[in-house]
Amino acid sequence: MTRNATLTFDGRTIVLPVIEGSEGELALDISELRARTGLITLDPGYGNTGACISKITFIDGEKGILRYRGIPIEQLAKHSTFTETAWLLIHGRLPTRTELAHYRDRLTYHAPLHEAFKHHFEGFLVDAPPMAILSAMVNTLSCFPRHSNEAQPTTEEGEFYEESTRLISKVRTIAAYSYRRSMGLPFIYPDPKLPYIANFLHMMFSMPYEQHIASPEVVDALNLVLLLHADHEQNCSTSTARVVGSSQANLFASCAAAVGALWGPLHGGANVAVLEMLEQIHEGGLSAEQSIKLAKDPKSGFRLMGFGHRVYKNFDPRAVILKEAADKVLGQLGVKDPLLDVARQLEEKALSDPFFIDRKLYPNVDFYSGIIMRAIGIPTNMFTVMFAIGRMPGWIAQWKEQHADGKLKIARPRQIYIGNRRTEYLPIDQRK
Numbered sequence: 440m441t442r443n444a445t446l447t448f449d450g451r452t453i454v455l456p457v458i459e460g461s462e463g464e465l466a467l468d469i470s471e472l473r474a475r476t477g478l479i480t481l482d483p484g485y486g487n488t489g490a491c492i493s494k495i496t497f498i499d500g501e502k503g504i505l506r507y508r509g510i511p512i513e514q515l516a517k518h519s520t521f522t523e524t525a526w527l528l529i530h531g532r533l534p535t536r537t538e539l540a541h542y543r544d545r546l547t548y549h550a551p552l553h554e555a556f557k558h559h560f561e562g563f564l565v566d567a568p569p570m571a572i573l574s575a576m577v578n579t580l581s582c583f584p585r586h587s588n589e590a591q592p593t594t595e596e597g598e599f600y601e602e603s604t605r606l607i608s609k610v611r612t613i614a615a616y617s618y619r620r621s622m623g624l625p626f627i628y629p630d631p632k633l634p635y636i637a638n639f640l641h642m643m644f645s646m647p648y649e650q651h652i653a654s655p656e657v658v659d660a661l662n663l664v665l666l667l668h669a670d671h672e673q674n675c676s677t678s679t680a681r682v683v684g685s686s687q688a689n690l691f692a693s694c695a696a697a698v699g700a701l702w703g704p705l706h707g708g709a710n711v712a713v714l715e716m717l718e719q720i721h722e723g724g725l726s727a728e729q730s731i732k733l734a735k736d737p738k739s740g741f742r743l744m745g746f747g748h749r750v751y752k753n754f755d756p757r758a759v760i761l762k763e764a765a766d767k768v769l770g771q772l773g774v775k776d777p778l779l780d781v782a783r784q785l786e787e788k789a790l791s792d793p794f795f796i797d798r799k800l801y802p803n804v805d806f807y808s809g810i811i812m813r814a815i816g817i818p819t820n821m822f823t824v825m826f827a828i829g830r831m832p833g834w835i836a837q838w839k840e841q842h843a844d845g846k847l848k849i850a851r852p853r854q855i856y857i858g859n860r861r862t863e864y865l866p867i868d869q870r871k
Contacts, residue, residue, distance in 0.1 A: 442457040444457055448476060451476070455467055455468060473853070479855075481855055490678065493840060495670060495833070495836050496672045497509070498671070498672050500750040503751055507524060507528055512667065513756065520662055521666045521669070522543060529832055529839060542604065543634065548608075549608035550608050550631075551612070551629055552613070552616070556616070567620075568702075569614070569621065569823075569824045570701070570707075572613070574698040574699050574702070576613045577695040577698060580606065580691045581689055602690055606831065607835070608635075611635070611828055612629060614643075614828055615627070617821075618818070618821055627643075629641070636653075636661050636665070637652075640657070640658070641653075644816065654771060656767050656771040660767065660768040660811050660815070661811070663760060663761060663764045664764075665829035669829055670830070676698070676830065677834060680694060680697040681838070685847060685848065687847065690838055694831065694834050702823060707827065710806075710812070711809075713744045713806050714813060716742070717778040721778055730743065730785060731789060746789060746801065746802055747798070747799070757803075761807035761808060762807055774814045808825075808826075
């Protein structure tokens with residue numbers, strides 16, 4: 440049954456179609472509104488505006504549901520890996536055993552960076568922000584074609600497969616090199632014998648004569664962190680990838696722009712804010728009880744970062760999964776860290792406090808991902824870079840979906856102008 444809504448304005452009534460998604464969500468189609476009425480909608484932040492129709496990710500914040508391509512995140516966290524989930528997001532289905540093996544082979548093949556990249560890294564100051572380096576280097580990838588001796592794809596789909604695989608593979612190498620540059624350490628080449636995440640940790644932490652071998656618990660925990668961040672519907676950075684892609688900018692330029700959007704403290708910097716809060720609590724000599732008390736006092740100016748979520752009004756399903764992973768990795772590593780002690784005390788107090796329970800202010804994915812990455816030894820300034828590695832498959836999937844039907848339409852939001860009306864130019868000697 441076709442559903443419609445009517446809009447009455449200035450004595451005229453027009454009919455607008457209502458679109459229903461596969462999960463029952465409803466949208467008022469206003470794509471012809473301006474042409475038919477001269478009106479536009481005003482929606483700062485686009486919180487009530489659907490910019491696209493997508494088959495990739497479904498979120499129900501009220502019920503704590505997150506699904507990739509229809510598969511519950513809990514099932515993927517239990518049975519899948521980051522690389523398999525990347526394939527799922529980009530190609531729309533789970534891979535066969537043969538396809539997954541080939542995909543992993545190509546990820547391994549594409550891991551090394553062209554030697555000329557070393558000169559680019561040397562051009563950055565050692566204390567340059569890692570996200571600035573990451574964005575620049577992702578863009579730079581478009582300047583380096585595949586090896587001339589490599590067989591070139593014979594179809595457009597084959598070319599996209601190689602380019603997207605190349606990007607997912609090389610982003611971890613770029614991230615590791617960014618860290619090594621900031622520490623004044625020599626770059627460590629990828630090891631073709633290691634899988635995706637273990638290889639990244641090798642490039643991050645190995646020394647010239649001593650290879651870093653990550654424990655299975657650490658690899659599993661980081662796998663979950665990346666998998667759970669792989670896509671999250673039309674968030675700021677994903678929307679940025681689509682907006683830039685709408686101009687027919689290439690995949691690398693679109694994802695580099697998404698990295699820039701993720702850099703912001705209101706988006707990808709959320710788990711950094713958690714660690715900064717823990718440092719503030721520790722350095723101020725506050726107990727968990729005192730911190731909780733301050734957080735409940737609106738006049739204190741103190742915010743408990745990493746609790747609650749603007750999308751998930753009940754609980755963040757990713758946080759439930761990462762809590763268990765955090766318990767395992769902390770237990771296995773036996774890390775002695777005062778900030779992690781503060782975090783666990785805060786978690787315990789908040790989960791038993793009626794104030795937080797009644798308001799459903801549970802620890803979110805940023806809280807637990809920050810704890811896990813600190814325990815692994817990843818520095819705070821690399822947290823958002825890790826987020827970008829995890830989110831890369833989602834950006835690629837969204838870019839691909841946007842271009843799939845051949846009806847690409849450039850993004851061009853409207854505005855309501857509230858500046859001066861026509862004003863005459865005054866010569867400089869007449870100005871006050």
